[in-house]
Amino acid sequence: xxxxxxxxxxxxxxxxxxxxxxxxxxxxxxxxxxxxxxxxxxxxxxxxxxxxxxxxxxxxxxxxxxxxxxxxxxxxxxxxxxxxxxxxxxxxxxxxxxxxxxxxxxxxxxxxxxxxxxxxxxxxxxxxxxxxxxxxxxxxxxxxxxxxxxxxxxxxxxxxxxxxxxxxxxxxxxxxxxxxxxxxxxxxxxxxxxxxxxxxxxxxxxxxxxxxxxxxxxxxxxxxxxxxxxxxxxxxxxxxxxxxxxxxxxxxxxxxxxxxxxxxxxxxxxxxxxxxxxxxxxxxxxxxxxxxxxxxxx
Amino acid sequence: xxxxxxxxxxxxxxxxxxxxxxxxxxxxxxxxxxxxxxxxxxxxxxxxxxxxxxxxxxxxxxxxxxxxxxxxxxxxxxxxxxxxxxxxxxxxxxxxxxxxxxxxxxxxxxxxxxxxxxxxxxxxxxxxxxxxxxxxxxxxxxxxxxxxxxxxxxxxxxxxxxxxxxxxxxxxxxxxxxxxxxxxxxxxxxxxxxxxxxxxxxxxxxxxxxxxxxxxxxxxxxxxxxxxxxxxxxxxxxxxxxxxxxxxxxxxxxxxxxxxxxxxxxxxxxxxxxxxxxxxxxxxxxxxxxxxxxxxxx
Numbered sequence: 001x002x003x004x005x006x007x008x009x010x011x012x013x014x015x016x017x018x019x020x021x022x023x024x025x026x027x028x029x030x031x032x033x034x035x036x037x038x039x040x041x042x043x044x045x046x047x048x049x050x051x052x053x054x055x056x057x058x059x060x061x062x063x064x065x066x067x068x069x070x071x072x073x074x075x076x077x078x079x080x081x082x083x084x085x086x087x088x089x090x091x092x093x094x095x096x097x098x099x100x101x102x103x104x105x106x107x108x109x110x111x112x113x114x115x116x117x118x119x120x121x122x123x124x125x126x127x128x129x130x131x132x133x134x135x136x137x138x139x140x141x142x143x144x145x146x147x148x149x150x151x152x153x154x155x156x157x158x159x160x161x162x163x164x165x166x167x168x169x170x171x172x173x174x175x176x177x178x179x180x181x182x183x184x185x186x187x188x189x190x191x192x193x194x195x196x197x198x199x200x201x202x203x204x205x206x207x208x209x210x211x212x213x214x215x216x217x218x219x220x221x222x223x224x225x226x227x228x229x230x231x232x233x234x235x236x237x238x239x240x241x242x243x244x245x246x247x248x249x250x251x252x253x254x255x256x257x258x259x260x261x262x263x264x265x266x267x268x269x270x271x272x273x274x275x276x277x278x279x280x281x282x283x284x285x286x287x288x289x290x291x292x293x294x295x296x297x298x
Numbered sequence: 299x300x301x302x303x304x305x306x307x308x309x310x311x312x313x314x315x316x317x318x319x320x321x322x323x324x325x326x327x328x329x330x331x332x333x334x335x336x337x338x339x340x341x342x343x344x345x346x347x348x349x350x351x352x353x354x355x356x357x358x359x360x361x362x363x364x365x366x367x368x369x370x371x372x373x374x375x376x377x378x379x380x381x382x383x384x385x386x387x388x389x390x391x392x393x394x395x396x397x398x399x400x401x402x403x404x405x406x407x408x409x410x411x412x413x414x415x416x417x418x419x420x421x422x423x424x425x426x427x428x429x430x431x432x433x434x435x436x437x438x439x440x441x442x443x444x445x446x447x448x449x450x451x452x453x454x455x456x457x458x459x460x461x462x463x464x465x466x467x468x469x470x471x472x473x474x475x476x477x478x479x480x481x482x483x484x485x486x487x488x489x490x491x492x493x494x495x496x497x498x499x500x501x502x503x504x505x506x507x508x509x510x511x512x513x514x515x516x517x518x519x520x521x522x523x524x525x526x527x528x529x530x531x532x533x534x535x536x537x538x539x540x541x542x543x544x545x546x547x548x549x550x551x552x553x554x555x556x557x558x559x560x561x562x563x564x565x566x567x568x569x570x571x572x573x574x575x576x577x578x579x580x581x582x583x584x585x586x587x588x589x590x591x592x593x594x595x596x
Contacts, residue, residue, distance in 0.1 A: 003416050006390070010397035011416070014404055017377065020412035028412035030430065031377060033331060040379040040428060042415040079315065079329060081338040083381070083426040092304065099308035106312055114318040114326035117340040118301050118309070123421015128381040130338060130428040132328065 024218060025142050026069040026202055027133070036078070037133045037140050039069040045087075045124035049181070050168060055094050057181035058127070059101030064183050065205065066131040067109050068252040072203035074141040074195030075133035076188060077109055082116035083128040090125065109188075137195030141256075143218035146200040148275045151260035152223055153267040155186035155253045158208050159233035162248025179233070183252040190254055190266040197258040204255050207247040210295025211255055213279045219257070222276035227283040229270045239283055249296035322516060323440050324367040324500055325431070334376070335431045335438050337367040343385075343422035347479070348466060353392050355479035356425070357399030362481050363503065364429040365407050366550040370501035372439040372493030373431030374486060375407055380414035381426040388423065435493030439554075441516035444498040446573045449558035450521055451565040453484035453551045456506050457531035460546025477531070481550040488552055488564040495556040502553050505545040508593025509553055511577045517555070520574035525581040527568045537581055547594035 012023055019029035027037040043065070045051050049058050063080075070077045082102070086095065106113055111131065146152075164180025167173040194201045200219050204211045208230065216223050232245050257273050258264065274280075281288040310321055317327035325335040341363070343349050347356050361378075368375045380400070384393065404411055409429065444450075462478025465471040492499045498517050502509045506528065514521045530543050555571050556562065572578075579586040 003418075006393055007416060010394055011380075011411075011414075014397065014401045014411050017410040017412050019377075020410070023413065028377070028379070030334075030412075031410070033334075036328075036331075038379060038413065038428075040381055040414050040426075042381045042383060042417050042426070044383055044417050044419050046420070047417060079317075079326075081326070081336065081428055082309075083338055083340045085340060085342055085383075085424050095304055096308055099312065103312045112315040112318070112329070113309075113312050114315050114328075115321065115336065116309075116338050117426070118305060119340050119342050119345060120301075121342050121422060121424065122344070123424070124419060126383050126419065126421070126424050128338075128340070128415070128426045130336075130379055 021142065027073050027140065029140060035135045037070065037073055037075055037135060038130060039066055040128060040130045041065045041069065042126065042128040044126050053181050055098035056101030059098045060105045060182045062127045062129050063102060063105035063109060063111065064185055064252055066129045068185055068203040068205065070131060070133035071186060071191035072194065072201050072254045073133065074137050074191055074198060074201065075135045076191060077111045078132040078134050079112045079114045081130040082113060084118045085121040085126040086118065087125050088120050088122060135195070136192050141194050141198045141201040143200050143202050143215050146215060146219035146221050146257035146273045148221055148273050149260060150199050150257040150273040151269045152225065152271045152273060153256045153258060153264060153269050154204065155190050155266050156184060157231045157233045158204070158251050158253065159245025159248060161250025162245050163233045165250065180250065183250065185252060186254055186266050193264050193266060194254060194256055197262050197264060198256045199258055201254060201256040204251045204253045205249060207249040207295025208251065209246050209279065213294055215255060216277060216279055220277060222274040222278055222280065223271060224274055224280040224282060225271040227281055227288065229268065231268045239288065242283070243291050247291060247293060247295050319440065325371050325438065327438060332437070333433045335368065335371055335373055335433060336428065337364055338426060338428045339363045339367065340424065340426040342424050351479050353396040354399030357396045358403045358480045360425045360427050361400060361403035361407060361409065362483055362550055364427045366483055366501040366503065368429060368431035369484065369489040370492065370499050370552045371431065372435050372489055372496060372499065373433045374489060375409045376430040376432050377410045377412045379428040380411060382416045383419040383424040384416065385423050386418050386420060433493070434490050439492050439496045439499040441498050441500050441513050444513060444517035444519050444555035444571045446519055446571050447558060448497050448555040448571040449567045450523065450569045450571060451554045451556060451562060451567050452502065453488050453564050454482060455529045455531045456502070456549050456551065457543025457546060459548025460543050461531045463548065478548065481548065483550060484552055484564050491562055491564060492552060492554055495560050495562060496554045497556060499552060499554040502549045502551045503547060505547040505593025506549065506553070507544050507577065511592055513553060514575060514577055518575060520572040520576055520578065521569060522572055522578040522580060523569040525579055525586065527566065529566045537586065540581070541589050545589060545591060545593050
């Protein structure tokens with residue numbers, strides 16, 4: 001399946017509501033309420049998490065990948081509906097672990113579970129979460145407001161998805177694997193900063209470079225990222241290792257543009273918005289070619 | 299998996315919002331909006347539809363099982379988010395068919411698609427829909443308001459899920475199979491009647507008798523159903539055939555209690571609410587024992 005093409009060809013033509021932004025954003029605005037947004041993300045065993053991952057971590061990841069979308073729009077998470085397609089062969093202890101992980105993060109992120117569906121399947125475990133958010137500022141922040149002269153900022157560190165997945169697959173570094181299994185999100189204050197300062201914002205889920213390129217395109221501007229400034233999970237003198245972390249995906253940090261002079265707690269400035277279009281990279285004072293693959297598509 | 303037990307044991311304790319009704323209803327009320335409800339239903343290939351069912355019919359069924367929940371609460375469907383876990387081996391023509399079916403029913407039922415997620419899976423096709431609804435009357439109608447003296451009413455006919463499934467499996471009667479694949483819902487006017495007249499209401503998805511028993515329990519009343527009055531897909535002089543249609547599930551009609559003297563377009567009166575608790579059945583003037591299995595649990 002070529003996901004993006006099929007979405008363009010078969011799904012987007014069905015979308016007519018103004019609040020859906022032609023599916024170009026991470027969330028939709030719920031009609032008739034200008035202040036409530038909604039997102040829905042699905043995780044598939046062996047695609048979005050490892051079949052051997054403890055299910056409490058999978059439950060927490062499910063919450064976080066959705067909360068990440070809400071935060072990135074300058075909103076606070078609200079209410080959730082949960083669909084579980086549960087493999088018949090998995091036992092009750094695992095189900096209890098999944099729900100314990102979900103319960104922990106419902107509480108940690110102040111999300112209220114209000115409904116959903118539980119069904120059985122002969123295939124892999126599949127989890128869908130629908131999550132609402134309440135906008136903190138006057139309106140949700142979209143991908144399309146970046147202006148030449150803005151700075152570009154990220155929360156947290158980039159690359160734990162990549163470095164942590166490798167550790168989980170090797171089984172040799174539990175601390176790093178934990179960062180893959182349960183991404184560490186920016187605090188809610190970062191969502192408030194998005195609401196106050198951002199001209200454009202989105203979450204980084206498929207790789208910093210790919211998501212930065214999407215923000216460029218939506219805003220019809222250029223972006224120059226200074227790779228030396230990107231706070232990496234594993235800082236390195238090897239450009240290939242730097243690029244790998246910036247394209248690996250599963251980071252769930254906020255990528256935001258805002259006036260360049262703002263000094264923003266929880267954010268690191270990693271580049272600037274310029275006239276033109278497309279993404280440029282700098283490293284150690286030199287311009288660097290874009291890699292062929294900018295991110296990870298599930 | 300024992301779905302109901304696991305929900306009680308692991309999911310209900312996580313649900314604290316008043317609008318979620320401890321998951322005892324088909325929908326939740328979205329905070330802070332008293333007039334918006336939301337539901338989420340998931341369909342799994344080979345569980346909720348046949349693997350050989352044409353995917354345009356599966357798409358339409360997905361919409362209708364969710365719309366049925368919204369109608370039964372006295373609400374009009376609003377906006378939808380769609381999650382598709384797509385089997386790698388299925389081809390683009392099938393995807394186009396799925397989306398065409400969904401598109402047809404989005405239009406037919408005036409539902410706006412605003413978001414969702416598309417992922418691939420090595421397992422069966424799994425579809426989740428989250429659907430909002432706007433309440434038509436002053437408040438959503440729940441399962442718990444039936445009063446002794448009320449009449450009990452249904453829309454449409456009962457049993458097409460059962461009779462149609464058998465036809466689809468045998469492959470001998472396309473008209474009946476079509477009624478299983480794409481349930482025929484009551485018109486929106488029936489939802490308006492729920493809003494105006496109902497004391498309690500729910501949709502019939504797991505079998506008339508099982509769902510009627512749930513309504514009894516939620517309302518803490520008794521119900522006496524007159525099987526002679528139930529509008530059946532396949533009227534019969536054989537009680538076993540009557541019972542089979544009343545327990546087969548997949549009907550997606552509205553089951554509502556309302557003052558007994560109301561003459562309601564789109565509804566047939568099939569019994570009465572009495573003091574006490576539990577479900578009683580009458581057929582041809584005699585009391586009939588409840589069957590051991592009241593409905594179908596997926």
